[in-house]
Amino acid sequence: MKTPRRAGPLVVIGGAEDKTGDCVVLREFVRLAGGARARLVVLTVASEVPDEVGATYLEVFQRLGAKQVRVLDVRERGQTAGAELVEAVEQATGVFFTGGDQERITNLLGGTAADQALHRRHEEGLLLGGTSAGAAMMSANMILEGKSGATPRVGHVRIGPGMDFWRGVLIDQHFGQRGRSGRLLSALARYPHQLGVGIDEDTALVVQGEEFEVIGSGAVAVFDAGCATYNDVLDRQPSEHVALCNVRLHVLTAGFRFRLSDRQPEFVARTARARRTESKRHET
Amino acid sequence: MKTPRRAGPLVVIGGAEDKTGDCVVLREFVRLAGGARARLVVLTVASEVPDEVGATYLEVFQRLGAKQVRVLDVRERGQTAGAELVEAVEQATGVFFTGGDQERITNLLGGTAADQALHRRHEEGLLLGGTSAGAAMMSANMILEGKSGATPRVGHVRIGPGMDFWRGVLIDQHFGQRGRSGRLLSALARYPHQLGVGIDEDTALVVQGEEFEVIGSGAVAVFDAGCATYNDVLDRQPSEHVALCNVRLHVLTAGFRFRLSDRQPEFVARTARARRTESKRHET
DSSP, X not given: OOOOOOSOOEEEEOSOOOSSSOOHHHHXXXXXXXXXXXXXXXXXXXXXXXXXXXXXXXXXXXXXXXXXXXXXXXXXXXXXXXXXXHHHHHHOSEEEEOSSOHHHHHHHHTTSHHHHHHHHHHHTTOEEEEETHHHHTTBSEEEEEEOOOSSOBGGGEEEEEOOOSBTTXXXXXXXTTTTOHHHHHHHHHHOTTSEEEEEOTTEEEEEETTEEEEEESSOEEEEEOTTOSEEOGGGOOTTSBOOEEEEEEEEEOTTEEEETTTTEEEEOTTSHHHHHHHHHHHHO | XXXXXXXXXXXXXXXXXXXXXXOHHHHHHHHHHTGGGOEEEXXXXXXXXXXXXXXXXHHHHHHXXXXXXXXXOOSSHHXXXXXXXXXXXXXXXXXXXXXXXXXXXXXXXXXXXXXXXXXXXXXXXXXXEEETHHHHTTBSEEEEEEOOOSSOBGGGEEEEEOOOSBTTEEEEOSTTTTTOHHHHHHHXXXXXXXXXXXXXXXXXXXXXXXXXXXXXXXXXXXXXXXXXXXXXXXXXXXXXXXXXXXXXXXEXXXXXXXXXXXXXXXXOTTSHXXXXXXXXXXXX
């Protein structure tokens, strides 16, 4: 039996979240960070165009009511040991990781003083958010890259250590848009103890304690290979397909909660969060 | 309780089957049709380039040992009532439908004397095969068109009547290659009594009685939404995502059988058919 998760919330976004309309997903991040009293840090470490991406999030978070927003970038490991990033994390009520390349996050932050500060503060309750690469890195094992397609092949995915803020899951992003069910299933065939979570664009999980809730305009596919009765991944060559029997699949939209303890979804649309998402959904 | 299926076998191919190498899938079709004694009819009705497609299958089926191969095309409904097609079906030991547009098959053959002859002869044991569009049309309800993507939206698929040779299933083809899990799930959300069968390229189901076996180099994804505990398709608008909970998913490769009666797979790799496929798999 695992100890219930007591760390701060996570907002794990499938990429390409709305930044000009109702901003359901980013608005929820700001709300959880304290709204007008939020002290946000935007980390552009994953991005190849950090100035542009940083300016975008600075503008949108301020528009959504956050008065204190700092954009910080990391281009080399030396910086992350620096006082500025660590001090910013210490002061923050929410830290947001932008998209880009998830290996830049682990490569430049992993094991640094900033990494330690992020983990300690998160354990104490600090809110973390991330989109695309910033979502992928949340788990202990992350998908580095893979091929699109609906059925799994052994060699269609490459997995490495993530930043380990959310254990027990494997996250994939841009999920529906890029047809990634095959690569997520490939990863789960190797690590069936992990729960596979494929998040569409403009869609997010809000993780709190031992459950998450879905917000945003798309869907989240949850693959549970823990109950699989057959899995031949160890007998297959990289170019070959994997066989898997009796995998459980849930496709969840805004208004669903998912309990990690027994891996079951529950429809709870009448939460305030879901109502906010619903109202947006009906306008589109 | 359904009556066990007593009709002839079906070879349902996900498209782009190997025609120059070991030809595992097409070779099995020829074998089931009687090998050297086979009398094959190739129907190019679905194709926009019937001459080219017909010549290709004529060559490959002859190379695989079939001595009698007739290519027949249908460009207008009048032809299908003609004696030639009906007489060819009466004499055949196997009828093969090429790829193209599945609506051409239903539109030009549906309800004609040839359609009646195909059904009567199939009920008496005639082997039928089809690839791509020729696979899609096998079921009573078929996917006409849809959008790629991994998560389902209500409006992402259009379904219409198929040729009704295989009841109780919804077939999708080019499945892994075109990332079609979302559109098949959309269709199943509406018709959860059907079993969803997504077939990769160069991969086929050999349907006999109340079970099918997988052959070829790819995988077959079987989605069972009959056991779903939540499905909100009726409450959603066409642009919206569908939520589905507790769908069962199997990814099957060569060597698997699937029982339609209790919707469960079984690994039976040591059948002669699977051995032939396995030997090819290990060479690649």
